[in-house]
Amino acid sequence: MKKFMNTAQTMVAESVEGFVRAHEEFVVFGAERKFIRRHHLVPGKVAIISGGGAGHEPMHIGFVGHGMLDAACVGHIFTSPTPDQIVSAIEETDTGAGCLLVVKNYDGDVMNFEMAAEMASGRHRIEMVLACDDIETARAGDGRGRRGVAGTLITERLLGAAAERCVPIAELKAIGDSLSSRIRSMGVALTGVAVPHTQRTTFTLGPDEIEMGVGIHGEPGHSREPFSNVDTIVRRLSETILSDISRSADKGLLLVNGLGGTPPAELYLAYNSALGILSEHGVRIERSLVGTYATSLDMQGLSITLAFLTDEELSLWDSPVATAALRWGC
Incomplete structure (x- = not known):
């Protein structure tokens, strides 16, 4: 397996240092290099903290700012x-208004963030x-959600x-919880993921196969299907996605994300x-984002995300942002 790295054991630390x-x-490193935080903290503002395993860059480090x-x-x-x-991040970034943890729904992430919240509560x-x-x-x-x-x-x-x-913070949590039913994603892959420390690929596809419903940790999906054109x-x-999403708001945000x-x-x-297909179904796309934002190392694949947002939420989306991976209005 060929990777631009020194060793699999030092890959993450060296990559994160290069990012900072x-x-x-x-961004700067937090205490003892346990996390990355925005360069200038804002007194009296709720701190938004997230995280997860490496291999998904630019998520989450690219969204700090x-x-x-x-x-x-x-x-x-x-x-x-x-x-x-996580506790160290809470201790350093709470400037008086509390901390809101945004956690991807995986067993390990949920368990560790809940444990940290209890330790710091x-x-x-x-x-x-x-x-x-x-x-x-x-x-x-399987009941995991x-x-x-x-x-x-x-x-x-x-x-x-x-x-x-x-x-x-209570209102922020309410906003986050309300988004849950109005954001849906689905991924497809043409290849599996080459994981550096195992020297193995998570799954192998034939030249005329695709994997539907893949995850961002190299997980296979629900079905292996014949390769087809992009429209199909x-x-x-x-x-x-349309068969499962709540349309309680009527304005769409379409994200096409590369998996690496x-x-x-x-x-x-x-x-x-996607824009043409959603238009056929009466979906009005008001905002768009296309690029590589939430990856699965080197997986050749993509995901489609659709979110239905309110006018106020679109205003939040449009407001200034300045991070390594997203920047507008500043």
Whole structure:
């Protein structure tokens, strides 16, 4: 397996250090390098904290900065950060208004963030919002609920923007919880993931096969299907999402996300296809985002995320943001 790295054991630490050094205008290391936080904390503002395993970059470290996250905790590849990391982030970023934890709905992430919240609850006011936008895990019927995937970005952006307006923590939690049924994602892959520390690929596809419903940790999906043209693939993703999402708000945000190994030209082609298909179903897309934001290392694949938002939420989306991965209005 060929990777641009020194060793698998040092890959994450060296990569994160490079990220911080490349983006010093936005971020610094927290205490003992246990997490990354925004360069300038805002007194009296609720701190928005997230995190997860490495291998999903630019999520979450690329979303630390004005209008989004105050801190991100990074675990080993596809492994949750430890409670100790999360507690340190809480201690350093709470400037008096409490901390809101945005947690992707995976067993390890939920367990460690809940443990950290309990450890810090005597000194800090803490609330938690679960990101659970993935269609696939609900279809599996295993009782675990939906995974948090690319739609987590939308939740983090809206909550980060609201926090900049000094919205109190109880209201922020209510916003985050209300988004849950209005954000849905589904992914497809042409290849599995080459994991550095195992030197193995998570799954192997034939030249004429695709994997529908993949996760961002290299998990296979619910079915292996014949390869087809992009319109057919994107129609399957989009119509599956439409069959499951709540349309309690009427204005759509469409995110086409690359999973690590898909070139921009293909992502824009998929966006164009999705836009037409959603229009056929009467969906009005008011905002769009296309790019590589929530990855699964080097997986050649993409995901479609649709969110139905209110006018106020669109205003939050449009407000200034300044992070390594997202920047507008500043």
